[in-house]
Amino acid sequence: MSNFFVGMPTANIAALTTLQLNDLSTADYLLLNTDQVRALRTDQLRALRTELIAALTTRQVQALSTDQIQKGLTTSEVVALTTLQAAALTTAQVQALSTAQLRAMETRDVAALSSAAVRVLTTEQIHSGLATAQMAALASGQAAALQSDQVAALGTDQLRALQTRAVAALGTAALTALATDQIQQGLSTAQVAALTTQQVASLNTDQVQQGLTTDQIVALTTAQVSALRTEQVQALSTDQVHVLHTLNLAVMNTAQVASLTTAQLRLAVTTDQIVALTTAQVAALGTAQVRALATDQLRAMETRDVAALTTRQIQALTTTQINLGLTTSQIAGLTTSQTAALTSDQVAALSTDQLRARSTSSVAAMSTAAIKALSTDQVASLSTAQIAALTTAQVAAFTTTQIAAALGTDQVVALTTAQAAALRTDQIQALSTDQLHALETRDLAALSTRQIAVLSTDQIATGLGTDQIVALTTAHAGALTTAQARALSTQQLSVMETRDIAALSSSAVQALSTSQLRFGLTTDQVIALTTAQAAALNTDQVTALGTAQLRALETRDFAALGSAQVQGLTTDQIQALSTDQVVALSTAQSAA
Incomplete structure (x- = not known):
């Protein structure tokens, strides 16, 4: 090692020929002070052997002016820079690099650039100076340093070259600077999946709708989907919604789901997604x-x-x-x-x-x-359990058409006593004879006198079975109209309990036909007749009584018969009278 440069004035440095400079060793160059480095002409620098450039200390490299950097370093010399030298470059020096110089840097040297140096790269340097391999070499810290305009200047190939960790390090402001085609063509599905939830939430609606492809949507993680803002969710196209994984849809919060448009729901959400x-x-x-x-x-x-x-x-x-x-x-x-x-x-x-x-x-x-x-078909379809479960208000709400045309006999059987009692009088009137016949005896017994009083003569004659007649209460019997009483068959009349017979109104008894009296009333029922009922019998009715029936009349009831009724008695009837009945005859009756 010589002391060639020691004490040499800067003017002498600038006067050296390129041959003289290249004859020196790397050790000689280590003795250059920063002023001497700055004195080197750009043509001198360009002529130096690459190993001499690589021998410069980081302090010497930092002493180079931007003009020396830009005009003095050849692409070969840039290639020769060590990673330490690259890391030592100041922001001004980096900004002075031409796109050709920048593109010539080895990937490890690019990776060594400080975050501050990366931050000052011009959009031209970014777009034309960094190769895809260099982009792939960027560390997370360097990616995080990229500004919005720098990211916007990246080509789609450059973007795609970024490591997933570098993509995840991009600032939200930088990410929102991406054009839709950069997102669509520049980001791989792996890169999209690597985005942080904050980055995903920072995307604008155009980037979401026009930038993200269906493959990229499929690549979204559940955490990323959960991070979508409601306006981002609304911005999703129907195709994008359609490809959302069921797991991703299932992790959406309620606000996100509520923000889906009707078109998204109807045209895009699959049945599998609905299940999810x-x-x-x-x-x-x-x-x-x-x-x-x-x-x-x-x-x-x-x-x-x-x-x-x-x-x-x-x-x-x-x-x-x-x-x-x-x-x-x-x-x-x-x-x-x-x-x-x-x-x-x-x-x-x-x-x-x-x-x-x-x-x-x-x-x-x-x-x-x-x-x-409910339609009649719907009413008819109700199960007996469903019928029995109806409230009394619901039963009372049925229309007469529903009652008459839809209720099956099984459904009528299913009615509870409370439900039967709740039937309106017009509903009662709408019951067919088959329906009425199907009413359980306890349900019939629960009917009010008003309900009984509205039964038609056909319902009485054809709809009520003998068990139902027996089930009638004395109040029911007392409520029977003359027409209803006349409609009773002899069989129905014969099964009526004696207390019910006694409860019949005098007008109802008087309405009974001679046939009903003779063939319908049992002797026990005749015995049960009240004095008022006996007195109400007309001459024809009394004449129609059989001898056993007449003999069954209690003496007080017989005594209540009018002289016309007694006068109408046949010889057989008179001969059948008991001695008590004869004794009970009044003077007027005897005279008759």
């Missing part, structure tokens, strides 16, 4: 969203999710959605509050299978307006 929705997500859907669901989407909902719908959501369903979109299992899973919320039109839209699938508690929760809206 949580009960909380389903409950978060707006009424417009619920109304937008296709019938196959509704059918795909899990029963617990349907049961999670609010009453407002239930009421938002169209009749088509009700009829074609809900399965019998889903219908069966409806809560009582949901059932109670169904409108008349919605209830009317239920198929008979759907209606029959409902639980007894949900049927009992139906509004009276909904009950009235």
